[in-house]
Structures are given as C-alpha cells and as structure tokens.
Amino acid sequence: MKFKVSSELSYNIKSDTTFFFNIQAAQTKSQTIIEEQLVTSPGKIKIEPFDLGVRKARFLRVHVTKPGHFKINYTATVELHLKSVRFKKESDLKANTIHPDAVSYLFPSRYCQADRMYKFAEMEFKNIKTTYGKVTAICNWIYKTVHYVSGSTNANTSAIETITQREGVCRDFAHLGIVMCRALSIPARYIAAYAYQLNPPDFHACFEAYIDGKWILFDATRMVPLHGLVKIAHGYDAADTSFANIFGEADPLNVVVSCEALDKKAFENAGKKLKTISYE
C-alpha cells in the first residue's frame, strides 16, 4: 500500500528561533519512503536532520533568524509492508523474557505515570490471562469510559487526569493505554503518525504494546483503520514525539495535514487480512 502524506506548519517569528520538527515519516522495515521533500518559505534556510535514537524519530533542526512569516512543508510518498500477527493462545508476558531494547518502555514517563497506577491496573485487568487479551481489554475500557472531545485537554494533561476527567483527544487515549500497559509490566510506547481517513485531518497518536517479542499497534479511539497509519516516530509519550519543539519566540499560525491512499482498492483489500498489526 502506498500513501501520500503532507504537513505544512506556519509561524510568525518574533525573534531568533530554533525549531526541532518531528514531521517526517519514519524509515523502518515495514515502511519505505519512496520519495520525500522539504520546502521552507522563505527558502534557503538550513535544515539539519538528526535521529533521536535509531528508527525512533527523525528530527529536523531549523534555525530561523529573520522575523516574520515562516513556513515548512513536508511531502512524502510512503509504502507500507504490513503483516498480520497471530499469537499462540494463553501467552502472558514475563519480565524475564523482555528484550533489553523494550525495557525502558516499562518505566513511568511525563504523561504516563505508571508508578501510580499499579493497583488500578491490577484490579481492572490482571485477571485476563494473555498479554494480548489485557491490552485489548484496556482499549475497550478506554473507548467505553473516555469521550473524544476536541479541545478538552491541553499540553499539561496526563493519563492520571484523563481517568477522572473522562474526556480527551487521541493523545490522551494513547497515554491512557500506555500507562495501563506499563502498570501491568507490559512495555508500551507512543506512536505519532499520519492517519488515512482521519476526520478532520490532523496528526494522529496511538500506541504500541510489546507482546511476544513484537510491537503491536493499538488505537483506543477507533477513529481510523490501523493499517492506514504512516508512522512519524515512537517515544515514551507525547513529551519526546511532539511535531514541533520551539526555542525562541514564534507564534503558531496554522497546521495543515493530509494523508491519502494512492490505491484505495489495495487499501481496502489489505484491511480484510490485517487484524493484528506489527510495524517493524
């Protein structure tokens, strides 16, 4: 399946500003970038790419010294090679079999304070026998108890608040999924992505849980098909996967995001086969 994704971010620069953008599609085994392009306006601004950990996030540092209007536009054609995963029955994760690379996704993070959720997670989900069953139950519980309400939360909102507040956006749904997994000793990480059929179009967030040695994709919002996600980055939570970190004085003006399937037939057919998805 091929997708065409794009994003355009514009700002009013008030003084010398450095941006760290995190808007490029990730390069992974499951995701090939066929072509991609970055354009700024004004042009001739140096763009310095660097990775935040292998395959984790492709950051762009852009230093804008001239006040006034600034815009960055990214477009890419991306091909996904996804496989459906099947788990053996009754498998439940043991901490002694977690791959070292996954261990740090067990730790509490800024928006996912798993250290305060052990009892809650245990009472709600511990009796479910398999890891896959637990994460599925977590997603169903989130979908049932939390309302998706645009603008209901802000950049300070963390998973603990979402439990009592019972409303949020995709970012909050992802944080809540992650915090419950980690509280059950299941590594879980935050996914920033372009999402096909997201309405209204925007950056999207969901999460991956570590099950039987694989990172499996989950989205408790049920807003988009899972096989239409083009990954931008994974991280501990929204704190290290934000699409823009701004150092200086710049007012955000506009964000325009799009994600289109280049062959809708192929996409629909793939959907019939892909139930449980692992991006590698």
Place this chain on the structure above:
Amino acid sequence: MKFKVSSELSYNIKSDTTFFFNIQAAQTKSQTIIEEQLVTSPGKIKIEPFDLGVRKARFLRVHVTKPGHFKINYTATVELHLKSVRFKKESDLKANTIHPDAVSYLFPSRYCQADRMYKFAEMEFKNIKTTYGKVTAICNWIYKTVHYVSGSTNANTSAIETITQREGVCRDFAHLGIVMCRALSIPARYIAAYAYQLNPPDFHACFEAYIDGKWILFDATRMVPLHGLVKIAHGYDAADTSFANIFGEADPLNVVVSCEALDKKAFENAGKKLKTISYE
C-alpha cells in the same frame, strides 16, 4: 583517584520475581573499572547484563524463582580521571548548537515536568547571562529554599511538589535542578552514583547540565565533594535510573552501600584543583 564501592541488596522473595538492578559503576572515558564482582545468595543464579543505551546504564536482569531470602552483592574498584573545565565568559547556550545526543534531555519527564515551569524559571533565572551562571544560581536557590529531610518524600514526589513542599532528599534536589534547567532550554540529566563521604552512606543522586558542549556535574545538596562521585548511570530522572526495578513479589529487606577513597591524600589534593567537573 581510586575508589572502592559496594552495595548489597537483600529481599524476601514471595513468588517468582525478575529484578532489573542498576548498581554497577558506569564505564566511561572518565571512569575506569579496575575490577568488579557480583555475588548472589543463594548462588548459581543467572545474571544477564545489558546496557540501556551506550554508557547510560548497565542493567542486570536477575530472575529468582525460589522463594525465601535473596541477596545480591556488588563490589568494584574504580579509577576516576577528572579534569576541571573552564568556560569562556558570557557564553549562553543556543538551541541551534546543542548536540543531537543532548536534545532529548530538554524534554519534560516523569518527575521533571519542565513544560509547567517555563514562567517560573524565566522569572527567577533568565536574566543571568551565562548558562553556567544560570545553573549555579539554580543550585544556590535550591540549597537555600529546600530543606534536606530524610523520609520527607516518596517515589511519587516530583519536582513540582518539591517547590511548594520545600523539603526532600537528594533525588528531589536533583529533579528540581533538572526541571529548572530544561525550562530554560538547558539540557539536564539525572545522575545516580556512589558518593564518597556521604553520611549516612547510601546511593546518591545529583544532576548534569549541558554547558558549552560538555556535561557538567552539579549537586544542590552540597552534601559531598563532587570529585568523589562514582557514577552508576545517567537518565531522564529517577524513573529510568532506579537501582532496582522489581517484577514479581519480593519485599525489600535491606540496602547497604559504601564508597571509600583508596588514597585519601590524592583525593584531597585533587579537590584543590577540581572546581567545575565534567565526566565524559
């Protein structure tokens, strides 16, 4: 300078438990491990070492299946090669010159919610002209406003609470230093260490700030000489540098830590020269 460090952790195992221990001295350019030893009781328990990021933390995974008393003992002789650092005057960090490896230490984390501290940090410290001056002022402010009180905080306490609570332990002092640095766009990371002359002996915590391309050591507690620290790990905060993560049922029984200088004369002489220290 050479130090002999040791730690002994004991537990009452109630059912099958996996530990991730983070108690070994780090292997860095500034810190050579001359010899080290791990002993468990009962013996013949497999210890699986793995790194959590290069030079960041040396984890040990230990899977204990037998109920009852379990003990792990680590001893090492470590040599430090420290240099004093001098900064040019008036240098203030710019986000466009931060090394990519340091960027993630700008992000908010579990116990260091820098995203909620921008205004506070700006009002208190922004007018100070150099990065080094800012971090020094932060440490002086912490020392002046926060009381060191054993047992006053717990594993949930984060930097935001310490500001109003005004008491804490070394871990809280470090978190507060880190949160203020990050809120001023200065990368900062948590340091877990053995500390010579710490009284009573225990694991210690302090922090490093990124200044002119170097990680400089700071300790707002003023409890120990900075050149007597044997690093165990650095991380975002206490969430990823805990000396033990426990998955299973095990009650902690005892923690015994020690750190001795093998040549006290050399240590004292070094103290006269080492003011601003960078561990590499």
Place this chain on the structure above:
Amino acid sequence: MKFKVSSELSYNIKSDTTFFFNIQAAQTKSQTIIEEQLVTSPGKIKIEPFDLGVRKARFLRVHVTKPGHFKINYTATVELHLKSVRFKKESDLKANTIHPDAVSYLFPSRYCQADRMYKFAEMEFKNIKTTYGKVTAICNWIYKTVHYVSGSTNANTSAIETITQREGVCRDFAHLGIVMCRALSIPARYIAAYAYQLNPPDFHACFEAYIDGKWILFDATRMVPLHGLVKIAHGYDAADTSFANIFGEADPLNVVVSCEALDKKAFENAGKKLKTISYE
C-alpha cells in the same frame, strides 16, 4: 439505645500550644447526651467550648503553656433515638427544592473536588433514577473498587487520588462518596463519629447525603453497623472536622478511642428495624 464513648489524646508539648479539639458527641434531636466529662492532665487548664455552626461541631479550645506531657480525656453517655426512613419510589432530587441550609454542601471542598468529577459521576451513576438509588450505587461502587488499607493515605490525600490509587481508609471512603454525590448535584456532608464495633477502635468517618429533604447516613466501608454511630460533627470534609487542630509545637503521642453499647440486646433489636437512617 445508649452508648458510652471515650477518647484520650496525649501530646508532648514543646512550646506554647493552642489546640482546637473536636471530640465531643454532638447534641442533636436524635442524640441526647446523658452525661459527659472532660479531664486534662495536668489539671487546671482552661477549656473554652464554642460551636462551629449550630449543631455542626462542638469545638474545645485549650491553651497549654507548660512544656511536657499533656493529656485530654473525654467520656460521655449518649442516647440515640433513630428512626428508619422510607422514601417514595422514583424520587429524584431537583436543585430547586433543596433547603437553603443544604446548598453549601453542593460546593467543592478541600478533599472533595466535585468540580472535576461531573463527567465521571454522570457516566457512572446518572442513569439511576432515584437519588437514593444513586447514593446506594455510589457506595457499592466504592466498596467494590477501593481497598481498605490502614496507613495507605495521608492528610493530603483527596478524593481524586483515591479514584486512581484504589486504596484508603474510612476518611477516603467518605470523601469519595461525598465527591460523587456533589458531582451529581446531591448535597453531601462528612460525618466524624464514634463507632460501635469498629475494629480496631478509632475515630470513624462516613457521610450523609441529602435525600427528599432529609440527611441520610451512608458508609461505604461496611465496617460497622450504621445504627451504632455516635456523631461528633458534620462538615464539608475532613478539613473542618478534624479531631484536633494544633497551633504551636506539640508531638502527638497516643490516641485511644472506645465506644460501647450499654444494652447490646436493644442494639441488636434496633438493627432489625433500622435500615435507612436519618440523624436529625
């Protein structure tokens, strides 16, 4: 039914200290004080009684100037005249019928932040048709989801934290009941009491909800019979009903509380008839 209650609080006075004690049985229509006695040690210390609102709380101000051991002992014989209340079916409280005296028990308070619980309460309990049914459902939900664990919380713990923490003591159970009622626009107040058959003996806390013009007693802990409670005070929450407020320097040494039924047969017989209780 008659009860004999007593409490003895002792302190080590370090410097001039003023206490506000709230340990006397309340004088209400349903509760007659047959005799009561206050003794301090050392003696000859002035005790100044004053009420915090009519029938709300009987405070005692005691000013201790002499350092050293101080003890206050209260004993009383109290008679309860309780009636069982029956509600008409399908009655649901309307804000336009609440008695003005009950209105302030709708507002959020220190430990019962109802303003942050509207959505949660609505999703969990709003569909239940009667006010009595709602409060009963709230109590059942608390009993099911929160574990009673001695020492699991402290004086800072509020209802919001108990929801995620899922453990607490009688005070936390009461706060959680109150916060849910208020979030559903049902006035609710905190009750401090002596409790017959509480094991181990201690001060107890529960709550009252305003139903059909009456204050009805509820206790989500299910630890004691509702008709064995001798009320000390009601208030917004634990903030204004604490058994002792201390201004000065005094270390608490000991608290001994007791509550005995003077006629156990009468108590048992009463229990058969008293299901829904309103203290007036």
Place this chain on the structure above:
Amino acid sequence: MKFKVSSELSYNIKSDTTFFFNIQAAQTKSQTIIEEQLVTSPGKIKIEPFDLGVRKARFLRVHVTKPGHFKINYTATVELHLKSVRFKKESDLKANTIHPDAVSYLFPSRYCQADRMYKFAEMEFKNIKTTYGKVTAICNWIYKTVHYVSGSTNANTSAIETITQREGVCRDFAHLGIVMCRALSIPARYIAAYAYQLNPPDFHACFEAYIDGKWILFDATRMVPLHGLVKIAHGYDAADTSFANIFGEADPLNVVVSCEALDKKAFENAGKKLKTISYE
C-alpha cells in the same frame, strides 16, 4: 461614598435549569443598600432569596423551565461607611485569641490547600514580627512573582498551581493570599465584589485577613483602590462565592458588570484617609 453597581447575566437555556445567583451587594454594618432592583427576561420568573450564613452571601435561587434566552439584571445603589484601622505595633496573632467565628477560616479549602503550604509560608514569611506585616509581605510577594494574565487559568486552578505557574487572574491572586495566611495560622477569607475603576469592568476578587480581631481587606493585584469595593459575599474561596451555580443545561452567553462612584470627589478625598480598611 455612594456607588451604583450593576450586573447582567444572560444564558441560553436548553432544558429545565436552576440557578443559584450570588450577585447582590452584601448588607453589612459598613455597607448600606439604598435601593436595589432585580429584573429577569422573560419576566414573571420566581426569584427565591436566601442567605448562606448571616452577612456571608445573599443567594438568589431562580428556576427557569422555559428553553431559550434568559437574562437576569441586578442594579443597586450602595453606600459605604469605611474607617481606617490602626494597629498597635508588634502585635502577632495567637491562636488562643481568635474569635470562634473566624476559626473556620483557618482550615484548608478547595482552592486554598493550606495544609500543603506550612513549610513554604514559614520559610518565606514567619520571621516577620507582626500579623499585619506578614500579610503585607504576602501581598507584595504575590504582586512581584505572579503575572496578571487574562484567561491564563480556569475553574480548576488552585493556589498550589499558581505558585509554580506564576500567572493568574484576581481569583488566583486572592487564593494565593489566603493560602499563605492560613498556613501561618492567620484566618483569611475570599471576597467577591464589584470594583470601581476595574478595567475592563468585571466581577472582582480579593481577600480579608483576620488581624487583631478585625477583618482587614487586601488585594495583591493592585488593580483597584481598596475603598472602591462593593462587597457581594465572603467565603472560604471561589467555591462558595461563585456569582452563578448552574444545575441543568444552560450555556452562558454574556456577563456585563459595572460599578460607578456617584460622587467622585468624595471618593478621591476618602482615598487620602483610608489606608488600612476593615469592612464590618
């Protein structure tokens, strides 16, 4: 001095709604209501007045059953009789001399969690010798460290957050003043008021501290002259003094507030004499 005050609140009623309005000028020894008027649109809606404690707040209950536009308009002419208060030097409040009526203003409340501020308040303000000096120092400290920023906080914001956030509106300034007073064992209460010369016109909030047996007015915002305040209510904090509590479904449309001095000359002259003001 005479003032003409008015407020007009309009709503879109979606279903049967009960309002508790708290917009009328208080009737106190220092404040005489010469005339006042309440008008609703549509008309012929029953308005039920009741007091929330003597002289504390004059609530209006209004039950609107008809969907559509609803408006309530209050106007009053109010005369103030203020006296300047002089304190003897070096007087510092003792808990054993507080009038019983003031005691409950020592307790922590929803937005003023004094129980978590003891150490902070002690370190910042305890060394100041007089109660008046302490409260003045608190106001100066708030004015210096907190920025007045419209819209920077919301109905959930409490004093603890304002300390780290360092911005807020009049309500947050008042809460911060109250929390610091209470943490120093000085009773303090929240004042809702009409304010002459407030720009832009709106409801205003400030606080009173209990000094030498009198309630003294303080306003850390320094936005309006203290002798131009027409009191609406006092309470524990914003939780029990809100200008409107809404039970039902009604969207707020508009709030228009005004406060004019009827004799500006008299007002100016009074300002020369009135420094420390006690409303009785």
